[in-house]
Amino acid sequence: MPYEPANIEARWQEAWDKAGVFTARRDADKPKYYVLEMFPYPSGRIHMGHVRNYTMGDVVARYKASAGFNVLHPMGWDAFGMPAENAAMERGGHPKDWTYSNIADMRGQMKPLGLSIDWSREFATCDPEYYGQQQAMFIDMMGKGLVYRKNAVVNWDPVDMTVLANEQVIDGKGWRSGAAVERRELTQWFFKISDYSGELLEALDGLKDWPEKVRLMQANWIGKSRGLQFAFSTVDAPGGFDRIEVYTTRPDTLLGASFVAISPDHPLARHLERHDPKVADFVADCRKIGTSEEALEKAEKKGFDTGIRVRHPFDTAWEMPVYIANFVLMEYGTGAIFGCPAHDQRDFDFATKYGLPIPSVFIPEGTEEATLTEAFVPPKTEKVRYIRGFAGDEVQAGAEAVDTAIEFCESKAVGHGVINYRLRDWGVSRQRYWGCPIPVIHCEACGVVPEAKENLPIELPYDVTFDIPGNPLDRHPTWRNCACPKCGAAARRETDTMDTFVDSSWYYARFTSPHAATPTDAEDADYWMNVDQYIGGVEHAILHLLYSRFFARAMYKTGHLPAKAIEPFKALFTQGMVTHETYATKGADGRPVWQMPEDVMKIDSGAALRDGTPVEVGPIIKMSKSKKNVVDPMNIIATYGADTARWFVMSDSPPERDVEWTASGAEATAKHLARVWALCDRIGTMEEAAGGEGDDDLARATHRAIADVTAGIEGFAFNKAIAKLYEFTNTLGKSKAGKAAMSSSMRVLAQLMSPMVPHLAEDIWAHLGGIGLIAQAPWPVADPAMLVQDTITLPIQINGKRRAEISVPADMPASEVEKIVLADDAVVKFLAGQPVKKLIVVPGRIVNVVI
């Protein structure tokens, strides 16, 4: 019988459906296990990153179910966002129709993968049922003081008259219009995530099952620092600005100050801007840089001397200039800094550019003061000699010096020590249609008031068009005009929608009770939370995961989650990305036009489109819609079957590492699975009495395989689990054991393979007399007695180089091993009579003879 995946896969998927194997129900008698993969954006096509992500989750879900857990494994759609509006603008149609049709397409592509998903819990974030509950929570959060409004800057395209995302700003120009982008200030909605800065940081220590690197990245993002806040008194400053407050994390370098720099958005800069055209020019120039931190940091550092001077707090005769500088952020600290060029490279460059002094505060121990060619910035733990210190020992580490400097300044009433966080409040306003409407009403009499809950959901109106840029909600009078829920007077609805990160910050909680009339159901949330294993791309290491951690706390505060769920993800696994080469042709304006891999042909001189247009082959980067370097897994499934696609993405590459997609290899996987099936077929037709040689060896190999594969799956080392499965398959194929032993081992092989290739595994199971569905059979357990080895091979090193090896009983004491080693022919020959200085025996591992 040949291996026919198309045939068996459909059959087993039907069998699972019929038996309702994956429908999750609360069951107090079983331990629960909630496994979740980051839900996809419904672009319309699944890509290899999805296949990798969801297969990984499926392996865990199927394994845990076999191991006796009551598993919840849901799926949904992160369905709001810009691509739907872009599609509407480019091709016509409606974002809602586009999105739901994409969801239907993608569901149709995912189902053949045979994932053990409880599809009865599926929802999309653009379902009014979902976003209505999100609006209810927004209102609850307003009630708890977690929501506020303030001014914030956005990228403004003056030609298209629309707000641009950072991604839509390319080299300071709008992606469609090509117009120079301006910064514009708008009143926007914010979540007070900064209330939780300290807690979100400290709680990272408790996330033992998160990757260290993610915790580090989050810690750095929150950016706790201790420093000194103090004021410089000004000379020749306008009225009301007799002091400039600054914050510094290096108060120990106060005597190395050479200038003060304020943000272009600092109140003093704003004041000067109104009165001095030259300041206005400079500030306007600063505002041409995009709003992203990356753009600011990469921009040429520029300053404008305001002519205002400040007095040094320790010496009123010492005056320093005040610059407006494009690299000072208004959002961090006080929006003003003092520059210490000797010990900060950016300040050094600035001082060099504007001819400012560069006095050293400390120098390396054992050296003399010298003219610096770059800033001297040793680690804060390194001891240095303070030549312009004012507190503490002459020789001390930066960290101590900061503490003593703060103490000293406090005692002299020059400022006070403060804890500062880099984390900013979360701006959630988006001036776009395809998002969750912010459920707020602007009333002339009552001001800004939350919508009444009984009016929820505030649904998006369908009758909108995208022929004019801008937010269609703004120009939709019947939707916009409403009654004030407080006084009943005519009022206007908020037209901002929420950041799509809000949608993805609580979907995991909604899955526990996807159709509840409140955001969550207390009993369901209590039973299923937390997510035991969360799996997704490392690119979400900071924003999505931090926002989710905040949102879970906000949901606890508003009574929508139990206290135990404030850290919603018990364990996190960040899979590597699926990468691919990028391809671009040159557009009319010289900017790159990205091309799909399937449209590109490799030719001798490089690559080209089918019509011969030359294509530039770009860097290998994360597959992304915007760069079009995506590959369609559907043809792999059509040609070889889902099991081949699943096995292939799990084999070879470790799951946390990036993998570059290449077409080769899928065929080899299909061949292997066919070999496994052929082996099963052969065993099925064996004579009962045949063979019988080495039954015990096969049993040992089987238990070894159970132990190794189980360890591989538990440890997220799927590639190693698969290598062990290859090894075991080869052993089984060569075995001369009898039918009963072969058959039993083959069924174990099928079980061990079942998380990866569930359809083939079911078929083998059924073929060799397994009872019921393999999906419901208990996971095999290795007998420890079958794993012990009697003799082991010990390599012998001489001076760290391998020279010989010996075979000894596994439990031989070290003293015995030493004797055998020293008597070994090869060792004696190598020693050539030289005395042995040291003999290291690492039991069960290695012997090293030092001469």
Next chain:
RNA sequence: GCCCGCGUGGUGAAAUGGUAGACACAUGAGACUUAAAAUCUCCCGGCCGUAUGGCCGUGCCGGUUCGAGUCCGGCCGCGGGCACCA
């Protein structure tokens, strides 16, 4: 620019500080076949050598250690994130 990660054969990779290259892919050689495909077997880091074997080898430079792919310091290259991409 700042934060984080990664770098091992032709390729994907493996290796609690303990025999570098398990397990695969590709190439090559062979068996079967009239032939091809399929299947099976063998070789497969480099150099020297008939071989036992020897020397070199985990991006580069240095350090710790009896022993370093693994730990530490400094570089180089690539990737991720940088708050309005999802």
